[in-house]
Amino acid sequence: MNDIYDEIMAIAKRRGIVYPSFDIYGGLSGFYSYGPIGTLLKDNIIEVWKKFYVVREGCLLIDTPNVVPYRILKASGHVDRFTDILVECERCKSKYRADKIIEDELKIDPSKISREEMFQILKKNDLKCPSCGGKLVNPREVNLMFRTEIGFGDVIKAFLRPETAQGIFVEFNILYNVAKKKLPMGVAQIGRGFRNEISPRQGVIRLREFNMAEVEVFFDPQKDDHPFFDEIKDEKVRVLTRDDVELEDTVGSLYKRGIIKGKLLAYYIGLTKRLLVTLGIDERKLRFRQHKVHELAHYAKDCWDAEIYLERFGWTEVVGIANRSSYDLTAHSRESGVELVAYRNLERPKKVIEKVIIPKYNILGPMLKDKLKPVEKALKEGNYEEVNDKIVVKIGENERVEIPKSAVEVKEEEKTIMVEKFVPWVVEPSYGIDRILYGVLEHSFTKDDRGYAYFRFKPYIAPIKVGVFPIVSKEPFTSIAKDIYLRFIREGILAYYDASDSIGRRYARMDEIGTPYCITVDGQTLEDSTVTVRDRDTRKQVRMKVDEAIKYVKERTTFRFY
RNA sequence: GCGGGCGUGGUGUAGCUGGUAUCACGUAGCCCUGCCACGGCUAAGACCCGGGUUCGAAUCCCGGCGCCCGCACCA
Numbered sequence: 001m002n003d004i005y006d007e008i009m010a011i012a013k014r015r016g017i018v019y020p021s022f023d024i025y026g027g028l029s030g031f032y033s034y035g036p037i038g039t040l041l042k043d044n045i046i047e048v049w050k051k052f053y054v055v056r057e058g059c060l061l062i063d064t065p066n067v068v069p070y071r072i073l074k075a076s077g078h079v080d081r082f083t084d085i086l087v088e089c090e091r092c093k094s095k096y097r098a099d100k101i102i103e104d105e106l107k108i109d110p111s112k113i114s115r116e117e118m119f120q121i122l123k124k125n126d127l128k129c130p131s132c133g134g135k136l137v138n139p140r141e142v143n144l145m146f147r148t149e150i151g152f153g154d155v156i157k158a159f160l161r162p163e164t165a166q167g168i169f170v171e172f173n174i175l176y177n178v179a180k181k182k183l184p185m186g187v188a189q190i191g192r193g194f195r196n197e198i199s200p201r202q203g204v205i206r207l208r209e210f211n212m213a214e215v216e217v218f219f220d221p222q223k224d225d226h227p228f229f230d231e232i233k234d235e236k237v238r239v240l241t242r243d244d245v246e247l248e249d250t251v252g253s254l255y256k257r258g259i260i261k262g263k264l265l266a267y268y269i270g271l272t273k274r275l276l277v278t279l280g281i282d283e284r285k286l287r288f289r290q291h292k293v294h295e296l297a298h299y300a301k302d303c304w305d306a307e308i309y310l311e312r313f314g315w316t317e318v319v320g321i322a323n324r325s326s327y328d329l330t331a332h333s334r335e336s337g338v339e340l341v342a343y344r345n346l347e348r349p350k351k352v353i354e355k356v357i358i359p360k361y362n363i364l365g366p367m368l369k370d371k372l373k374p375v376e377k378a379l380k381e382g383n384y385e386e387v388n389d390k391i392v393v394k395i396g397e398n399e400r401v402e403i404p405k406s407a408v409e410v411k412e413e414e415k416t417i418m419v420e421k422f423v424p425w426v427v428e429p430s431y432g433i434d435r436i437l438y439g440v441l442e443h444s445f446t447k448d449d450r451g452y453a454y455f456r457f458k459p460y461i462a463p464i465k466v467g468v469f470p471i472v473s474k475e476p477f478t479s480i481a482k483d484i485y486l487r488f489i490r491e492g493i494l495a496y497y498d499a500s501d502s503i504g505r506r507y508a509r510m511d512e513i514g515t516p517y518c519i520t521v522d523g524q525t526l527e528d529s530t531v532t533v534r535d536r537d538t539r540k541q542v543r544m545k546v547d548e549a550i551k552y553v554k555e556r557t558t559f560r561f562y
Numbered sequence: 563g564c565g566g567g568c569g570u571g572g573u574g575u576a577g578c579u580g581g582u583a584u585c586a587c588g589u590a591g592c593c594c595u596g597c598c599a600c601g602g603c604u605a606a607g608a609c610c611c612g613g614g615u616u617c618g619a620a621u622c623c624c625g626g627c628g629c630c631c632g633c634a635c636c637a
Contacts, residue, residue, distance in 0.1 A: 504598035534597085
């Protein structure tokens with residue numbers, strides 16, 4: 001196959017953008033490295049992402065471990081969700097997912113049975129291969145997470161994280177506190193995720209180790225809103241609904257029409273569109289696809305993928321924006337025994353009369369001895385009955401203890417309740433950085449009228465901001481050019497000094513890696529200290545003073561909103 | 563993981579009816595060059611890995627790895 005992907009990857013390797021890892025050992029599919037230019041590009045993409053989510057949205061940016069103990073991923077459902085049982089046909093060697101076979105052949109809902117039961121079912125029922133009718137044998141687990149272990153001897157089972165999100169959920173209480181207990185609260189994390197894909201064959205699109213940028217927006221499901229909603233609501237997007245209807249509308253209108261099921265969801269779809277376009281994704285090759293009902297994870301209310309069109313891979317998911325409801329917090333709360341909740345103010349404060357029974361310890365202590373503790377607890381929890389002048393306290397299953405009323409102080413307090421607890425819901429925009437980076441490469445890949453290829457990166461994304469050349473490699477041009485180069489460095493702008501080959505070749509080399517500007521020192525520089533500033537896309541030059549040229553480049557290569 | 567095809571400098575290729583490798587672009591150095599991959603000279607750089615057959619393997623055979631297509635898997 002010879003397409004734009006090959007062409008881009010050839011340049012990517014030659015110029016140090018991205019290429020297969022472990023090359024001298026023959027390579028290993030699913031692993032790619034970023035070279036010096038690609039790493040700069042990736043960092044610049046992440047910088048813009050941070051401008052959107054950390055600076056603009058005010059998300060709390062955190063960084064949690066890649067290695068995650070078993071319990072956490074068990075609680076989150078990943079241990080089960082990422083473990084498939086495969087069965088194999090004895091005759092034709094086809095592989096099937098056991099749960100799919102059980103569902104199709106026996107009409108049993110596989111989500112309702114355990115793994116052991118599934119093995120039992122496979123043993124008992126003489127299931128046949130759907131394609132050739134052969135016997136299905138050798139059921140075994142396929143786990144898509146990378147296993148590892150922590151420590152020596154009594155090791156703790158662990159995995160490399162399949163997503164960064166779980167690191168956020170388990171720290172909810174700390175973060176909620178840091179955020180002064182205010183919702184909505186966005187928490188962002190940028191990092192690597194790992195998936196032991198069976199056979200990744202889509203180059204840089206399906207990686208076993210990949211970069212992601214995720215946000216978990218915790219919110220009160222009764223207040224599904226965003227303070228900047230009005231600013232985003234007119235963002236127009238192309239969508240493909242779960243009923244396969246293609247249409248174009250603003251996110252505000254899609255929300256009103258009930259197509260996007262949630263205001264926050266609509267907001268982040270709009271924001272994602274703006275971000276992807278800002279990064280250099282072609283708006284005409286971008287759409288948002290709603291997950292079909294059967295495609296939704298059982299905890300998700302609604303889920304939309306941002307998909308970009310790529311020549312080789314077709315419509316490709318680059319961002320997933322899901323409403324995960326309260327699933328994860330509830331799961332981690334159950335497993336850890338730690339309450340993960342937020343508080344909301346009641347609209348009308350409730351007045352309640354609360355009866356509190358305070359034990360008189362000087363009487364109850366000697367009377368109950370070691371039973372004081374359980375009695376105290378039961379009184380607090382209301383597990384008692386008042387019978388005449390006695391209190392019957394229920395401790396444990398059947399055990400009851402009678403104590404005289406005189407041994408306690410009964411207080412009736414009127415309380416005004418202002419807040420109530422709830423488990424926050426989560427909207428999760430999750431970005432695949434590597435896929436976005438490739439999308440930026442492909443969508444900014446351009447051939448000029450002479451057939452020369454280059455990347456039309458947005459100036460703030462470009463790895464190198466400016467090339468600085470002497471018109472010929474001779475004094476005093478070289479010294480002046482080197483001086484200008486150093487002035488850029490001092491400004492913190494990545495510049496590239498080049499005096500080799502012809503001036504045309506140098507422009508071409510800079511074009512190829514998407515450098516937006518080139519400054520050339522020529523004969524006229526000696527007379528009036530002006531230089532030419534060349535624009536990559538138009539190849540037009542403007543002449544200006546050196547000071548202005550530096551300012552000109554700096555202004556245009558620094559990211560700014562709007 | 564199964565079936566089919568493929569694997570030659572950084573890239574694209576020729577050679578593949580056994581005798582250490584063609585060409586172009588690119589890269590490095592020098593000369594030339596006062597604005598868009600100019601030209602000249604020079605240099606470096608490859609047979610995916612392992613085993614077998616053979617006096618001799620890029621070439622033939624086997625295995626591995628990788629890539630591509632289909633199935634499966636994944637989202």
